[in-house]
Amino acid sequence: MEKEHKVLIANRGEIAVRIIQACHKLGLSFVAVYTAEDAHSGHVALAKELGDSKSLYRISSYHDANELLSIADAANATAIHPGYGFFAEDFRFARRVTERDRPLIFIGPSWRVIRELGDKINTKRLARSLDIPTVPGSDKPIYDEAEAEKVARSLFEFQVHQGVEKPLVLVKASAGGGGMGIEEVYDIDLFRSVYRRIRNYAMRQFKDDGVLIEQRIKNFNHLEVQVLCDRAGKNPVHFGTRNCSIQSTGLQKRVEIAPGFDPSSITYPFDAQKVMDDITEYSITLARKVNYDSVGTWEWIVTKDGHPFLMEVNTRIQVENGVSAAISRIKGKADVDLIAEQIRCGLGDPLGYTQSDITFDGIGIEYRIIAEDTEQNFTPWVGNIDNFSWNHTPWLNMHTHLPQITKENPYTIPTEFDPNLALGIIWGTDLENVKERGKEFLNALSITGYNGQSSTLKSNIPFLLKNTDRILRF
Amino acid sequence: MELAKNLQQLTERLNYIRDIFGGKHQDDINLLSSRLEEFRHNIETQANINFDEGLTTLEDLFFFMEAKLENKLTPMDNVRIVRHPQRICLRDILENVYDNYTEIGGQDEHTNDPAVLIARAYITRKRGKKSYNQSVMVIGHEKGHGEEFRNGGSAKPWGNAKALHYMHVAEIEGIPIHSYIFTPGGDPVEDYPGAGQQIAKNIYKMAGLSVPVVALFSEGGSGGAEALSLADKRLMLSHGYYSVISPEGAAAIEGRLKRGERASAELIENCAANLKLTAKDNLSFGYIDQVLQEPTLGARPYHFDFFRTIRQEIIRATDEIVLNTKGFSLFRINQLRRLRDTETNLDDTYINWHLPKSLRSDLVENRQNKFLRMSKGSFINRQSMLGALSDAWTEQWREVYNRLVYDFFHRYRRTYTNFLEEATAEWETIKTRAKKPFKSAYNKVRRIDTTAQQELTSLSKWDRADERGGWNWVSTRAKEDKSVTCPNAKTHGCLDLWTPDLYNEFAGVCTTCGHHFSMEYQWLMYNCFDVNSLYEFNSEWEAGNPLDFPTLDQRIKDAQEKTGLKSGCITFEARIDNIKNVVAVLVAPFRGGSVGAAEGAKLISAIDRARRKRYPLIIYSHGTAGIRIQEGTHGVIQMPRVTIAIRRYIRAGGLYLVVYDTHSFGGPVASFLGCAHYQFAIRSSNLGFAGPTVIKNTTGIDVAPDHHNCYKALSRGHIHGVWDRRDIRMNVKQALLTMGGRNLYYR
Amino acid sequence: MLNISSILEEIKxxxxxxxxxxxxxxxxxxxxxxxxxxxxxxxxxxxxEIPGTKIATITREKNPKPILATQKGFLQKLHMKYNNSFVEAGVEIAVLRHFLSKQEVVHILLQKALHLFNAPERAKYYFAPDIDKKLKISGHKNITVTDGMDLFIVSRMKREIPLAYHGPEGLIYEVYFEQNQNVDxxxxxxxxxxxDQLSIIEDVISRVYHEWQEQE
Known part of the structure; x- marks a missing residue:
């Protein structure tokens, strides 16, 4: 890898801090950006500390590609790291970055891969072409009412055949997303009216009346496979599985555990080890098929009776990368930093190791620490934090973008962004041990704050504590 | 007393001369003025002398000078004559030409539009001892003698609607229409249903009016004039003008003036001359059938003899139309000969103006053919003789073939198919009823269809799997690495767009607010229709310069080089999902998409082709600034011509769609585009009769920046929908299927 | 009691x-x-439709954009050091001195005379839908608010919660926030x-209109 590279960090907060640290570790120079609201964020302080006069710029918005590229040119950056969120999975941004007059390296998959895997129907068809299990149902938009009814009917029959007690079918607009234009059907006689409603909605909303019909699966665990590959796209490796089933009511993840199941201490009604082996194998197969060339996450659902189905591929580094790193060891390396690996490979370095060099040890938990009222529909709390402290221990890795906070120098939570305050990653030798350490960490963690309405700070620590007992179970 | 009155008259005549020459011929005017002053002075100072002789001399001098100046009249002087408050107006004509009249739908300023006057009138004629009152519907513009409320004879949309209504009435009553054109142009402020659209509706109606129509032009200002003037006979006053645009308007365009700037008198004078807008010019072009010689320096209300001329000629014109329609029996030839004899006093003859129903379609056809024959030589056709001949042959063959296939074969086939359909439906009902008892039993046996279940978990066949939704044609602007700002960024917070995204994948649409940036005309041509299905025809028809307008040749050449096209109109056949269409495109980059004789001829040819081949017709206005003003009346005559072709097409059962893009204004909107029953606009387009600058210059009114926006046009009832460019193919197809249906030709 | 004269003197x-x-x-x-x-x-x-005076042009990604004056006045300061150079977002490039118009003075005085209801936290604020409808029909000066009335919707972090008005009953005389803009x-x-204070407020307005001389 050439050391001459300069990485523009097109993100904020925790991930920006992590990328700056990774660049520093790799000996690369960097450029960070921030908006007026974020002036006191930790990533700004760190950029000032580790960078030079061309390492930090104020921009008007993290959402404006023009701002980022104009900074990239002004600061002579050669590569852009999108982090997660914002432009991470935007194939147009990746395309623009790499195809503009002054091209830059997009540290992420090449734009064609992002586009290919960003399309859920396409991903599903790719998977099926490789005999990778996907949610039963259609794998292409259905435009014909008779055909739709035929599919729905056989889906009901299929579920009865599988012994599903209350068969359910999902009808969704193929062009839709984000929960719009989706309805559940529990009776085939109601199917037609639902189908027509969705089709008309899709026609109005998306000018495309294609409809997808799938089995609605209830009671499942949400597993992920962490994949990494270099630019050659030939020999992808994985860093095990994660279980992300503990979520807020808005289906936002709150606790992630690696690995995805723990058959050594929990008895599952199916062969959990085989499921984990299968899904990692499937994920690698698909990655190889599309010449995947960066980090990515393969999202799976595993039903209560042990059937895995591929849901989608996230073509980016994810928030919970740290928990996979915590349980992984690479032969000949002191620690695992997936972000550093992503940057290193993204800039053209070969991976340098194979799957057999990666081993796993222990169990990791990642807590997302957020100021929110878990009793009130996870409403974010907004105000000033005047104390944020925890016990430093060797088994804890704390990632936060909060600056040094004192009573005199409180931190105001910006209202424009994701409410994450910190990620607490705990490593333990086994499940009991990691749960104990998790609770110890949470009990010692202290956050206080105040706001204009003089209401005290509400955090999700009690929620995290309560759920620590539930981890890895259905 | 008498003397004072005469003096007063002479003063008025002098002032009139001064007015109409706009500062020219000062020597002559000064001479008259000093003689008049001298005479007046004499009267005041020298009492008790007979001044009769002096007066006669003075009057003679006036007559002499007026005759001298008459020969020096320039086109612009004619324009000033026509606009002068002393010019005869429609009410003068009603008073003096007709024997009796009643104004309909208003009185003075108490009418919905005082610029348009409707009257039922009659002319009394005698044959022997018997006298006949011949009723007519008089429709026309009323300029008045300078009254403010008349709006100078500029009709509002509802004024034209009123005229349209009484054309219907005349048709019901079977009486001829006498139409008087005294307008500088239609009022450009948009209102329901759009200034242009109403004019288009009028032209469309007149193209098929089943009663004789005579039009008399005094001031024929562009679209406003066309709204009332599609007539069987078009007469024109010798000092009138008939033009595509006012000389001032032309000067503003030629001089590239901005809002509020004024053109020089010289430039205006030149423009008036170049536009060839006089009665003589228009007679030689064939857009006018006859010129009525006015008194020296133009007709004024006291020229009572002249009203008699008008009366005679109006009667003669109406008689001729009726006789021509009725055909030439020996008896009628005699009548016609008598009619053409100018010595005959037509008041003492009588020809019944009522046309029997059987002849009305002949009347309409004659009128349509008359217009379609006009302006043939006003553009360049470089097609070889042989090519033209073979085209003509193909056309003839098509006509015969289609008559056979569609009129004969299809009619019987349809009857047969209808029968078959009904029979099948009946059989299905019987079958279902018979099967009912078995069906429920059949349902109870649950069978597991293993192949169906296999399909739920394995890859299915999908022929569209490889489609990436790319566009068939992409603008070269998509190659440039830069970003652009959406005009709505301030209000909608749109982020700057990267041009390779915007002009390629986004099809020129802002992803935040949906604003449509303008795209090249090729974008729609190649992305709306099936790939490789375009077949262009008449591409060698070339825009010309029929008026020898200065520098137009070079400008046409520049436009041809810039666009690679011969004219501002492309006509082709193309398919959408195998539905065949005839399409005409008005190309904005070719002289603003303006329509002249070549474009008009191409449009008519395309419309005829659609009619003969029984295809739907789509006109895509990529943008049009209006009629090409440098072609003068050769341009403006395309309004009725193309509308007539459209009317024939629609009447023959065709489906006609109009799609507006970018900016569409002027004559085309006020005629063949505006008359379509189905008009749609692509988002962010603007359309209307006259642009904001023209409105400001003609009326002094400022209009809001979004006055002509397509959504405003939609609210106004002009268009019938606003389409997203990205969905154009789907929308056009949807329109063809829903507005077409089985009675359309293409089925 | 509000001392209008002294405040006016202060502003002058x-x-x-x-x-x-x-x-x-x-x-x-x-x-x-x-x-x-x-x-x-x-x-x-x-x-x-007529744009304000152009002060500078800022070019980003080959897209030049004018920076226009948003108020009438004169340029008190121009930071010429930035001419022909790359600037960050939000950098002050000029200072525009704007002389207060009568309406603006009234605005300042009213902020001192009226009972103000403040934003409890930084967020975007909207009127509750039924209030919003009334506002659009009859204008804000015809709406009476009472203590405890659900008047606003507070929107932050993609969540919306209602906010009740607390304070004396009265007419909404001024609205200080814009929709879609964060309020601190x-x-x-x-x-x-x-x-009962309506007459005092109207007195303020009429006095400003009499006493204030607008400057160019």
């Missing part, structure tokens, strides 16, 4: 506001041919005029 000492003209985003800045002390205009015309905690949202 500095009868203007100094507005910072800032770079809307990053880019290369080039000043137009304009000097310190030059007078500038805001956008005008019946539909604001403690900034006024609306100004309420209790019915």
């Amino acid at each position: 000492k500095t009868p203007y506001t100094d507005l910072s003209v800032r770079a809307p985003h990053t880019g290369t800045l080039v000043f137009t041919d304009i000097n310190e002390g030059d007078s500038v205009n805001s956008s005008s015309g019946q539909w604001q 905690a403690g900034k006024p949202l609306i100004g309420i005029c209790p019915p």
Whole structure:
């Protein structure tokens, strides 16, 4: 890898801090950006500390590609790291970055891969072409009412055949997303009216009346496979599985555990080890098929009776990368930093190791620490934090973008962004041990704050504590 | 007393001369003025002398000078004559030409539009001892003698609607229409249903009016004039003008003036001359059938003899139309000969103006053919003789073939198919009823269809799997690495767009607010229709310069080089999902998409082709600034011509769609585009009769920046929908299927 | 009791506001041919269709954009050091001195005379739908608010919660926030005029209209 590279960090907060640290570790120079609201964020302080006069710029918005590229040119950056969120999975941004007059390296998959895997129907068809299990149902938009009814009917029959007690079918607009234009059907006689409603909605909303019909699966665990590959796209490796089933009511993840199941201490009604082996194998197969060339996450659902189905591929580094790193060891390396690996490979370095060099040890938990009222529909709390402290221990890795906070120098939570305050990653030798350490960490963690309405700070620590007992179970 | 009155008259005549020459011929005017002053002075100072002789001399001098100046009249002087408050107006004509009249739908300023006057009138004629009152519907513009409320004879949309209504009435009553054109142009402020659209509706109606129509032009200002003037006979006053645009308007365009700037008198004078807008010019072009010689320096209300001329000629014109329609029996030839004899006093003859129903379609056809024959030589056709001949042959063959296939074969086939359909439906009902008892039993046996279940978990066949939704044609602007700002960024917070995204994948649409940036005309041509299905025809028809307008040749050449096209109109056949269409495109980059004789001829040819081949017709206005003003009346005559072709097409059962893009204004909107029953606009387009600058210059009114926006046009009832460019193919197809249906030709 | 005269005197000492003209985003800045002390205009015309005076051009990704004066006044300061150089977003490039108009003085006085209801936290604020409908029909000066009335919707972090009004009953006399814009905690949202003080408020307005001389 050439050391001459300069990485523009097109993100904020925790991930920006992590990328700056990774660049520093790799000996690369960097450029960070921030908006007026974020002036006191930790990533700004760190950029000032580790960078030079061309390492930090104020921009008007993290959402404006023009701002980022104009900074990239002004600061002579050669590569852009999108982090997660914002432009991470935007194939147009990746395309623009790499195809503009002054091209830059997009540290992420090449734009064609992002586009290919960003399309859920396409991903599903790719998977099926490789005999990778996907949610039963259609794998292409259905435009014909008779055909739709035929599919729905056989889906009901299929579920009865599988012994599903209350068969359910999902009808969704193929062009839709984000929960719009989706309805559940529990009776085939109601199917037609639902189908027509969705089709008309899709026609109005998306000018495309294609409809997808799938089995609605209830009671499942949400597993992920962490994949990494270099630019050659030939020999992808994985860093095990994660279980992300503990979520807020808005289906936002709150606790992630690696690995995805723990058959050594929990008895599952199916062969959990085989499921984990299968899904990692499937994920690698698909990655190889599309010449995947960066980090990515393969999202799976595993039903209560042990059937895995591929849901989608996230073509980016994810928030919970740290928990996979915590349980992984690479032969000949002191620690695992997936972000550093992503940057290193993204800039053209070969991976340098194979799957057999990666081993796993222990169990990791990642807590997302957020100021929110878990009793009130996870409403974010907004105000000033005047104390944020925890016990430093060797088994804890704390990632936060909060600056040094004192009573005199409180931190105001910006209202424009994701409410994450910190990620607490705990490593333990086994499940009991990691749960104990998790609770110890949470009990010692202290956050206080105040706001204009003089209401005290509400955090999700009690929620995290309560759920620590539930981890890895259905 | 008498003397004072005469003096007063002479003063008025002098002032009139001064007015109409706009500062020219000062020597002559000064001479008259000093003689008049001298005479007046004499009267005041020298009492008790007979001044009769002096007066006669003075009057003679006036007559002499007026005759001298008459020969020096320039086109612009004619324009000033026509606009002068002393010019005869429609009410003068009603008073003096007709024997009796009643104004309909208003009185003075108490009418919905005082610029348009409707009257039922009659002319009394005698044959022997018997006298006949011949009723007519008089429709026309009323300029008045300078009254403010008349709006100078500029009709509002509802004024034209009123005229349209009484054309219907005349048709019901079977009486001829006498139409008087005294307008500088239609009022450009948009209102329901759009200034242009109403004019288009009028032209469309007149193209098929089943009663004789005579039009008399005094001031024929562009679209406003066309709204009332599609007539069987078009007469024109010798000092009138008939033009595509006012000389001032032309000067503003030629001089590239901005809002509020004024053109020089010289430039205006030149423009008036170049536009060839006089009665003589228009007679030689064939857009006018006859010129009525006015008194020296133009007709004024006291020229009572002249009203008699008008009366005679109006009667003669109406008689001729009726006789021509009725055909030439020996008896009628005699009548016609008598009619053409100018010595005959037509008041003492009588020809019944009522046309029997059987002849009305002949009347309409004659009128349509008359217009379609006009302006043939006003553009360049470089097609070889042989090519033209073979085209003509193909056309003839098509006509015969289609008559056979569609009129004969299809009619019987349809009857047969209808029968078959009904029979099948009946059989299905019987079958279902018979099967009912078995069906429920059949349902109870649950069978597991293993192949169906296999399909739920394995890859299915999908022929569209490889489609990436790319566009068939992409603008070269998509190659440039830069970003652009959406005009709505301030209000909608749109982020700057990267041009390779915007002009390629986004099809020129802002992803935040949906604003449509303008795209090249090729974008729609190649992305709306099936790939490789375009077949262009008449591409060698070339825009010309029929008026020898200065520098137009070079400008046409520049436009041809810039666009690679011969004219501002492309006509082709193309398919959408195998539905065949005839399409005409008005190309904005070719002289603003303006329509002249070549474009008009191409449009008519395309419309005829659609009619003969029984295809739907789509006109895509990529943008049009209006009629090409440098072609003068050769341009403006395309309004009725193309509308007539459209009317024939629609009447023959065709489906006609109009799609507006970018900016569409002027004559085309006020005629063949505006008359379509189905008009749609692509988002962010603007359309209307006259642009904001023209409105400001003609009326002094400022209009809001979004006055002509397509959504405003939609609210106004002009268009019938606003389409997203990205969905154009789907929308056009949807329109063809829903507005077409089985009675359309293409089925 | 409000001492209008003294406040007016206070304002008269500095009868203007100094507005910072800032770079809307990053880019290369080039000043137009304009000097310190030059007078500038805001956008005008019946539909604001005539743009304000151009102060500079900022070019980002080959897309030049004008920076226009948003208020009438004169250029108190031009930071010429930025000419032809790359600037960050939000950098002050000029200071525009704007002399207060009568309406603006009234506005300042009303902020002191009315009962202000402040934003409890930084967020975006909207009127509750039923209030919003009334506002659009009859204008805000016809709406009476009472203590405990659900008046606002607070929107932050993609969540919306209702906010009740607390304070004296009265008419909404002024609205200080714009939809879709964040309001900082403690900034006024609306100004309420209790019915018994209506005459005092109207007195304020008429006095300003008599006494205030607008400057160019």
